[in-house]
Amino acid sequence: MPNMHSERGVVIDIMAMLTRYLLITGSITAAFANFIACGAQFYKVSLKEDHEQKQGTQLANSFDPDSPEFGLHAPKGWRNLPIRYKTDTNMPALQFSALKSAIQTWELAVGRTLFSFDGKHAGKTGDSFPDLYSSLRDGLNGQYNDGIWSKTGKSRMVLATTIWNNPGNAYETIDAADIRYNSEVYFISDALTEKPIDDRELVDMQSLATHELGHLLGLAHVDEKYDSSSIMNPSIFIGEGMANRSLSVGDIQRIQKIYGCQGSSCNAEATARAIMQSRTSFGLSGAAPKENDEEGSQPGH
Numbered sequence: 233m234p235n236m237h238s239e240r241g242v243v244i245d246i247m248a249m250l251t252r253y254l255l256i257t258g259s260i261t262a263a264f265a266n267f268i269a270c271g272a273q274f275y276k277v278s279l280k281e282d283h284e285q286k287q288g289t290q291l292a293n294s295f296d297p298d299s300p301e302f303g304l305h306a307p308k309g310w311r312n313l314p315i316r317y318k319t320d321t322n323m324p325a326l327q328f329s330a331l332k333s334a335i336q337t338w339e340l341a342v343g344r345t346l347f348s349f350d351g352k353h354a355g356k357t358g359d360s361f362p363d364l365y366s367s368l369r370d371g372l373n374g375q376y377n378d379g380i381w382s383k384t385g386k387s388r389m390v391l392a393t394t395i396w397n398n399p400g401n402a403y404e405t406i407d408a409a410d411i412r413y414n415s416e417v418y419f420i421s422d423a424l425t426e427k428p429i430d431d432r433e434l435v436d437m438q439s440l441a442t443h444e445l446g447h448l449l450g451l452a453h454v455d456e457k458y459d460s461s462s463i464m465n466p467s468i469f470i471g472e473g474m475a476n477r478s479l480s481v482g483d484i485q486r487i488q489k490i491y492g493c494q495g496s497s498c499n500a501e502a503t504a505r506a507i508m509q510s511r512t513s514f515g516l517s518g519a520a521p522k523e524n525d526e527e528g529s530q531p532g533h
């Protein structure tokens with residue numbers, strides 16, 4: 233049995249949804265250096281914190297900008313690397329390649345391998361689990377699409393949620409984690425190339441996965457008043473025609489506090505530029521790794 237769980241999630245800000253608006257690409261790009269846009273109609277998706285952290289697991293200094301532990305929830309991260317992970321049998325190829333690009337982003341940030349793909353989770357989908365936390369009990373780190381989101385106990389508007397186990401009831405380290413994506417309400421794919429289907433909002437998988445993997449690796453939310461281009465900022469653009477697939481210099485510095493750095497990644501500014509250049513080309517060039525899954529199959533069904 234896992235000892236303590238803590239959880240972060242993302243939720244759409246209703247007010248933001250009500251205030252869909254047209255903006256000029258140039259002004260958006262200027263305001264959000266990491267932001268990519270290829271559509272005309274933009275809306276801001278707010279990634280509000282949504283967690284049920286049990287007492288005793290939370291790092292008190294996560295939200296104190298003067299603390300060395302600012303922006304961290306597990307300052308020692310995963311003790312055993314690489315993190316072996318499995319994917320849902322229902323994960324489409326486009327979603328999987330976006331996940332791998334998000335993984336690569338964090339690996340570039342520290343200059344080392346953090347993850348190892350352990351294959352598909354045989355016979356298991358997000359819907360195989362009756363509730364939110366039971367997916368942690370199998371000892372495998374899963375990336376799941378949940379087509380029946382209500383059984384997670386989360387609000388219908390929550391985009392995804394990361395759950396993890398802290399061994400020994402201590403927040404410092406993580407030994408198991410899953411990410412569960414709300415594929416009932418959202419079409420989670422490549423927001424720069426795909427269109428919404430089945431009345432589901434289109435959400436950019438790579439942007440969302442980069443944010444959720446940040447939680448999985450030990451990062452907390454960072455308010456935009458401290459770092460407006462942070463991927464851990466709970467207010468980013470990731471809907472149709474929009475992506476935020478890069479890391480801020482602050483994101484890189486914070487992940488390096490947990491995992492250190494190797495080689496040229498230790499230059500956080502240069503690493504942020506390199507990631508932005510590689511991420512910008514992704515999705516527009518279609519340079520995603522090929523998988524055997526059926527193209528266009530829908531998650532969660």
Ligand SMILES: [Zn+2]
Pocket residue numbers: 240241242279280281443447453466
């Ligand atoms: Zn979050």
